[in-house]
Amino acid sequence: MEQRPGGRSARVRDAVRQATLAELAERGYGGLTVENVAIRSGVHKTTVYRRWGSVEGLIADALELAREEPWPMPDTGSFQEDLREIVRLVQSGFADPVAGPVSAAFVTAAVQNGDAARSLHDFFTARHEQAAEVVRRAVERGEVPAGTDGADVIRTAVAPVYYRLFVTHEPVTEHDAVRAADAAAAAARAGVFSALQP
Amino acid sequence: MEQRPGGRSARVRDAVRQATLAELAERGYGGLTVENVAIRSGVHKTTVYRRWGSVEGLIADALELAREEPWPMPDTGSFQEDLREIVRLVQSGFADPVAGPVSAAFVTAAVQNGDAARSLHDFFTARHEQAAEVVRRAVERGEVPAGTDGADVIRTAVAPVYYRLFVTHEPVTEHDAVRAADAAAAAARAGVFSALQP
DNA sequence: CTCCAATCGCAACTCGTGTTGCTTTAGGCT
DNA sequence: AGCCTAAAGCAACACGAGTTGCGATTGGAG
Numbered sequence: 001m002e003q004r005p006g007g008r009s010a011r012v013r014d015a016v017r018q019a020t021l022a023e024l025a026e027r028g029y030g031g032l033t034v035e036n037v038a039i040r041s042g043v044h045k046t047t048v049y050r051r052w053g054s055v056e057g058l059i060a061d062a063l064e065l066a067r068e069e070p071w072p073m074p075d076t077g078s079f080q081e082d083l084r085e086i087v088r089l090v091q092s093g094f095a096d097p098v099a100g101p102v103s104a105a106f107v108t109a110a111v112q113n114g115d116a117a118r119s120l121h122d123f124f125t126a127r128h129e130q131a132a133e134v135v136r137r138a139v140e141r142g143e144v145p146a147g148t149d150g151a152d153v154i155r156t157a158v159a160p161v162y163y164r165l166f167v168t169h170e171p172v173t174e175h176d177a178v179r180a181a182d183a184a185a186a187a188a189r190a191g192v193f194s195a196l197q198p
Numbered sequence: 199m200e201q202r203p204g205g206r207s208a209r210v211r212d213a214v215r216q217a218t219l220a221e222l223a224e225r226g227y228g229g230l231t232v233e234n235v236a237i238r239s240g241v242h243k244t245t246v247y248r249r250w251g252s253v254e255g256l257i258a259d260a261l262e263l264a265r266e267e268p269w270p271m272p273d274t275g276s277f278q279e280d281l282r283e284i285v286r287l288v289q290s291g292f293a294d295p296v297a298g299p300v301s302a303a304f305v306t307a308a309v310q311n312g313d314a315a316r317s318l319h320d321f322f323t324a325r326h327e328q329a330a331e332v333v334r335r336a337v338e339r340g341e342v343p344a345g346t347d348g349a350d351v352i353r354t355a356v357a358p359v360y361y362r363l364f365v366t367h368e369p370v371t372e373h374d375a376v377r378a379a380d381a382a383a384a385a386a387r388a389g390v391f392s393a394l395q396p
Numbered sequence: 397c398t399c400c401a402a403t404c405g406c407a408a409c410t411c412g413t414g415t416t417g418c419t420t421t422a423g424g425c426t
Numbered sequence: 427a428g429c430c431t432a433a434a435g436c437a438a439c440a441c442g443a444g445t446t447g448c449g450a451t452t453g454g455a456g
Contacts, residue, residue, distance in 0.1 A: 030310060167308075167364065184385070404449105416440095
């Protein structure tokens, strides 16, 4: 068994990954083709098919990269403001002309392909866990009841943004983001996410 | 200009629509093919291509049918219980082995195709407007502040279910549905959805 | 330095989706 | 009842995604 992590294989891998992201940003998920990625990366089409299998494989691979990227976590001292900041970050991320289509492509791919769905699931599990930190701090400050499920607060806060974007296909303004965050904050304060509630 | 709403065209149309729904229920969106629909409906493949154009066209057409179907709207006398009932209905709908895949196919199609997205947008606009009735009643009873945006309460209530299903790909239990409804109810009572709030 | 196995490049092929030009059928109208 | 045209059927074709067998290249190990 031979490993060549620094050799030609690695170069090919990087070229294809970069080409995938570039194609995704330019044409979106619908315009992503194995052949175009092969041409842009300078790697032969057969090679891409053999190592990634399909368009969904390319996306699942790119997702693993995205998962490793760090995330700025707000710490304003106010629970509501922290939540607002998180949801605003999600909203503005999708509004961004380059990051937006790439993120949207991940969601689109996961809806159709099981592998991409698993990758995205892991991605969001990590994000929820990370973002739940702002809830833990709020509990310590006494802003929300003890036993509050942090991950579920985050889910509730960001869900309306995704709902508008990918389900109802309505526009999403910053005002919508703030309102969604405020709704989750109000519910958390009311103890809806506390396991101690009946 | 000749119209033949009761003739062969109408029969073909119905046959194709029914075949589309049956295929969707059996194989889901990924397994939906124009050819299979043509075979199952007994209509020639060329005809389907000419009138519906593609798989997305078939789904957009089926969606228009779905929009016309009436919806049972709860009226329990309690705002929170009404909301719970609505969200539970969404959750159990997707859990249903026959209605679930069809509904999921609509969402999947809309993510990829502009026509389907517009159809789904209209579908949800109608649903939100209809469901906002429970909020109007709650306002009249004094359970939530005047000026509360009913459609947005509904969006907030159901969004976490869709978020889990189509974004994070987490399982959705009835408990999750109830909690999402309760969160929206608590936020509405707190005045988050009232235009009179700053 | 040389070998060698993994990986990549290449060209030809298969297969299924969607298209086109033409013919046939059927239903509304007089 | 019979015509007339919109709509459906049909077969042949075009096109592109994905596959396969084989030869070429590369980079690490001895």
